[in-house]
Amino acid sequence: VIWVAIAVAGGLGAASRYLVDRLVATKLSLVGLAIAGR
Amino acid sequence: MSDRSSSLRHVGLVFAGGMFGAVTRVALATWFPVRPGSYPWTTFGENLTGAFLLGFVLSFLAETRETDPTVRLLVGTGVLGAFTTYSTLAIEVSDLLGDGVVGTAITYAVASVALGVIAALLGIVTGGSLARRGGWAPRGNG
Numbered sequence: 475v476i477w478v479a480i481a482v483a484g485g486l487g488a489a490s491r492y493l494v495d496r497l498v499a500t501k502l503s504l505v506g507l508a509i510a511g512r
Numbered sequence: 513m514s515d516r517s518s519s520l521r522h523v524g525l526v527f528a529g530g531m532f533g534a535v536t537r538v539a540l541a542t543w544f545p546v547r548p549g550s551y552p553w554t555t556f557g558e559n560l561t562g563a564f565l566l567g568f569v570l571s572f573l574a575e576t577r578e579t580d581p582t583v584r585l586l587v588g589t590g591v592l593g594a595f596t597t598y599s600t601l602a603i604e605v606s607d608l609l610g611d612g613v614v615g616t617a618i619t620y621a622v623a624s625v626a627l628g629v630i631a632a633l634l635g636i637v638t639g640g641s642l643a644r645r646g647g648w649a650p651r652g653n654g
Contacts, residue, residue: 477535484534484594485527492526492589 522585529590537595549611552604555597556624562596563628567635568642575643577650 537558544554569588578584601624608617643649 477538480538481531481535484537485531485590488530488533488590488594489523489527491593492523492585 522581525582525585526590526593529586530594533591533594536591537597546604549608549613549616551616551620552608555600555604556620559596559601559624560627560631562592564631564635566592566596567632568639569635571636571639572643572648575640575649
């Protein structure tokens with residue numbers, strides 16, 4: 475059971491970090507576009 | 513494939529890779545436990561190995577002009593992202609400082625970062641070289 479928990483936690487950690495990376499990248503792109511559009 | 517299902521697939525790849533990377537890391541930490549006050553060789557080795565492999569994979573994919581993100585997300589972001597650990601490095605340095613072995617703590621922190629960069633560079637060179645010599649890279653490249 476503990477190994478399953480570790481696996482699920484590892485998967486969640488990796489996936490959430492990926493999603494945060496993507497979110498930040500999207501926000502930065504929007505900021506970049508806004509600056510470029512000035 | 514729609515953007516939505518493509519995004520779900522990408523998250524699924526990272527999740528699957530993360531499961532494998534985390535279990536491998538914890539298994540190694542269980543088989544090779546670190547005694548209090550001693551150099552954390554297990555985490556040190558995992559981080560350097562992960563840095564080398566990430567450099568290798570990303571360089572290999574770049575050299576072969578791979579546009580499908582499957583391997584990058586599964587192995588790079590998922591497996592190696594979960595296999596390597598910055599937080600454990602930070603905790604172990606903190607523990608070593610708490611145990612009063614300041615020299616070991618500083619050596620561990622500096623060596624992890626400096627040798628990690630060197631390991632990643634070695635991986636980048638090796639991965640790119642293998643892609644070219646193995647005939648996986650497009651002709652006329654570089």
